[in-house]
Amino acid sequence: MDEMKDNIMASPTNSQKTVSDDEEIDYSIKPEFYDSDLDDKDELWVQKKRKGGTSDAVLSCPACFTTLCLECQRHEKYVTQYRAVFVVNCKIGSDQVIHQKEARPRRAKSGRQSSEIESNPAGNQTFKQVCCLVCSTEIGVIDEDEVYHFFNVLPSES
Template sequence: MDSPTNSQKTVSDDEEIDYSIKPELYDSDLDDKDEQWMAKKRDGRTSDAVLSCPACFTTVCYECQRHEQYVTQYRAVFVVNCEVDKDRVFQPNAIPSKVGKRTRDSEKQETGSADNERLNPVFCATCSTEIGVVDIEEIYHFFNVIPSEP
C-alpha cells in the first residue's frame, strides 16, 4: 500500500484554527444587548412567555398571558409576524346539540351570540401555519405555538 499524499492527508479543523485571534463575528456582550432590546420592546411590561411558530420557529408574540385553565394556550394584544384571514371564520369542533331538548334563553346567554363569538384564524406570516384565532375585540388567542422563557 502506498502512503497518502499531502492532498489525501486528513487534517483536523482544530489544528488549522488559531485561537489567539478573536473571531470577527463574536460579541461577548450580545446577550446583554439582546436583553436590553427585549426590555425596550416590552416597555417595562412583563410576559408569561415569548411565543414562536411550531413549524418555522418565527417569533409571533413577545408579550402574552398564559390561560389560567389551559396552560398551553395564551392570549395577547400585540403580535408580530401574524396574518389574519378575515374572510374565514374559525369553526371549533362542532358540539352536538341536545337531542330532544329545547335550549332555554339562559343557556343562549351563557354561550353568547354568534356575533360575540366570531373568531378569525391567525396564521404565521412566514410559513402559513395556523397558530390561533383573533376575536372581535382584536385579542389574539394562541393554541398552536411554542412558548419560551421571556
C-alpha cells in the same frame, strides 16, 4: 484489472489527508462576528419593546422558530394556550372565519346565570385564523376584540 486494484490500494485514502478543523482554527484571534455583550443588548431591546410590561412567555412558531409575541398571558385552564394583543410576524387569514356557539348557559348554584353568559347574550363568537408570516403555519385565532389566542406555539422563558 489487478493493476487497478493495486493502484487504488497504494494511494492514501481521503481520511488520511483530512486535517481536523480544530487544527485549522487560530484561537489567539478574537472571532470577527462574536459579541460578548449581545445577550445584554438583546435583553434591553426586549424590555424597550415591552415598555415595562411583563410576560408569561415569549412565543415562537413551532415550524420555523420565528418570534411571534414578546408579551402574552397564559390561559388559566389550558396551560399550553396563550393570549396577546401585541404580536409580530403574524398574518390574519381573511378567507377562514370560525363561528363558535357557546353551550347552553349553565345555572350557578344560586340559580343565576354566570356573568360571562349575561355579557354576551347572543352566545356567538367569531374568530379568524392566524398564521406565521414566515412559513404560514397555523398558530392560533384572533377574536372580534382583536385579542390573539395562540394554541400552536413554542413558549420560552421571558
